[in-house]
Amino acid sequence: MQLDAHIDDLSAFVTASPSSYHAAHEVARRLQEDGWTLLSEDDPWTGGPGGYVVVRDGAVIAWRVPESAGALTPFRVVGTHTDSPGFKLKPHPTVGSAGWLQAAVEVYGGPLLTSWLDREIELAGRIVTRGGDELLVRTGPFFRIPQLAVHLDRGSADTVSLDRQRHTQPVFGVGDVAHADLLAHLAEIADIEADDLAGYDVLAVDSQPPRRFGLDRSLFASARLDNLSSVHSGLVALLESEAGADRDGGDPAIAVLAAFDHEELGSESRSGASGPFLEDVLRRIRHGLGADGEQATRALAASWLVSSDAGHSVHPNYPEKHDPVVRPLAGRGPLLKINANQRYTTDAHGAALWARSSEAAGVPFQEFVSNNTVPCGSTIGPLTATRLGIRTVDVGVPLLSMHSARELAHVDDLVSLSAALGAFYRGA
Template sequence: MSSNASAADAHIQDLGAYVAASPSSFHAVHEAARRLDAAGFTRLDELEPWAGGAGKFYIVRDGALVAWLTPEGAGPTTGFNILGAHTDSPSFKLKPKPTTAKFGWLQAGVDVYGGPLLNSWLDRELQLAGRLVLLDGTEHLTATGPLLRFPQLAIHLDRGVNDNGLLLSKQQHMNPIFGQAGDEGADGADLLAVLADRVQGATVDPARIAGYDVVVADTQAPAVFGANSEFFASGRLDNLSSTHAGLVALIAHAATEPTSGPIAVLAAFDHEELGSNSRSGACGPILEDILTRVSDGLGASVSERRRALAASFCVSADAGHAVHPNYPERHDPVNRPVLNGGPLLKINANQRYATDAPGAAVWAKLCEAAGVPYQEFVSNNDLPCGSTIGPLTATRLGIRTVDVGVPLLSMHSARELCGVRDPRFLTDVLEVFFRAGA
């Protein structure tokens, strides 16, 4: 079960393939569903009745996915072992009336989505990706490939930028270019027409597009680098590194055809970067809906379902911070995680992370069983701490939860950095978690 170099290398290449296939939350769910289908999972429709009982299943709700494996021996009070992650990342989202033309340039109107590091998106070849919804209600995935660029102002026109810092207005400066305008304006190059043209496997009339959820994504391929090939650079590691780890671990667990143990659940939510307040986010009812229906299928009464939740455990996996060599003062002086040192156990006295002492003990036991090192993370007291889906899940369902994740540098950049070994470490622990319980 230990993460040797070859297993880590194979895993990091697969993570890169997953990220490349997942420029939006909708694509991330589509790729996860494709892999689950190949592993013999059955997709269920929330509008239809479910037979219940043992088996491998999943549902998709917008940009979220919940997959689970119910073993043959599961009963009304069997607990759930849940891996919680999220499919969205900080970026930019396409506005209504997105095509503008001025000074000979075609530009896209975008909203800031979450908290991206704005400067990291400058001077990159970017794409638009997401879903289009037609007047008849049908949905289509689209991804343009290289199309956009946020061009930075030349230093000749901003002589003080290196000394005074780069100041970017979200409204004025974050309008990417995607073409040249003709003498009479957009010259037919409408963004919705471009998006309709890039739908795979279907012909879409842009005049029939009634709604869209489309974000900006980097097009540069993920890459391994470093003196000993120890680093991995990619977009959307926050938090596809966790979604991918949970997906790989659940599929590996399913391949063992377990007949006993907990009900293993992967809950990949959307909209975490916005606070999770949506029908597909962790503040919404999606996970509770699924757990309730699974319990119903096992014949559970209300009291038995409560017993099952009391016997459950959630690992909330989201990326965390490695110590930055150029900014050590921004980190706790004692707890300083490094890349390739193992996944983080994230702790906060104010419960911005859900980890408590019993949960930390469970995590330590899981890591020991998997032969995986782990590192503790706490924030510097002078800096505010972020949060995750962990406290939301613990509060909504009353399930004991720990917060963990892969350590990163450049979090919320268009291109983040992790260690090659850490994503495999996390997956190894999750395989033990799904199999043996907490």
């Protein structure tokens, strides 16, 4: 996919994916449109050749079994996540103060709180009816977290300090709370009766569309680039890579895209990377190929997982926060993420794999390592490697403003990541 088409498609993907639940369904929708088979976890799986996809809550796993696949065919997995930091709707969410109608929200993950001020935010997620039906909902621009005017706090012109409870509750109107019902509004959007809404997982997201700008329109600003940039790149790579590509002249690999939920919370859920979702799917795939326990273990030992999650570009206004020598810059290629304490999984073999994949794709890459005084975060990589024992390497596109309501990337890196992941799927 050419650069302009790739960025336009990423914009459409992000726009269609305001929540992890929407993202999982959008991945499945696109694959079904391409002829892939949507499976249910509570149905039997035939396990024959072809492309398959399964959704678990806000996570999705897709895989392609080549015609020649057998009991010892290894996996090539791209692991990502669908969630982003922000806010989640609390129980009894319709509240108010001083005549304003407000939504009660809980902080989700570790957002840059000030980035959410004074912007139009929408609600998006899933609701569940009393009968157990799950429906996706989104409001469009709906509320706003207003900042205190500088006239009322002269010190706020230089620094803003937000109380996570008192200062983050958004407004969505004026009036009497007794005559407003936020949940009834969500039910109306879903076209159900208000008293039929029995449960909900609804989050906040910036409603501004993604946008290219800057010199040569090379910069790309959007909500949820951490980590929809990787989900999209992995999906494009999966669709564009050839089925059954030989792996160094040996057996073909089973290409897998695993997009987990709840990474921003630590991944400890049934749909997170610390949960059993990927293990369940890989076991069922292996069973469908007739593998016994010995063969399944051998195949996994020959498998690889690329953990693709956004990383940091060197910041021009805070260069001291970065390593003094290793200084990755947006626009110079995806990151190979390295950490001595295994917050990232990259080792010598993983570095060689990513070098081969990048070379095969004809794209550059650059290393990332943290300043020793600024500990890095982590990814689904160490969690998946620990749970499955699969060889793993950590990569991702460099960003500025990570965990902001609106993050910043370079268009070249977004395309290069997809190309390198495609080469990985084809057996580089």
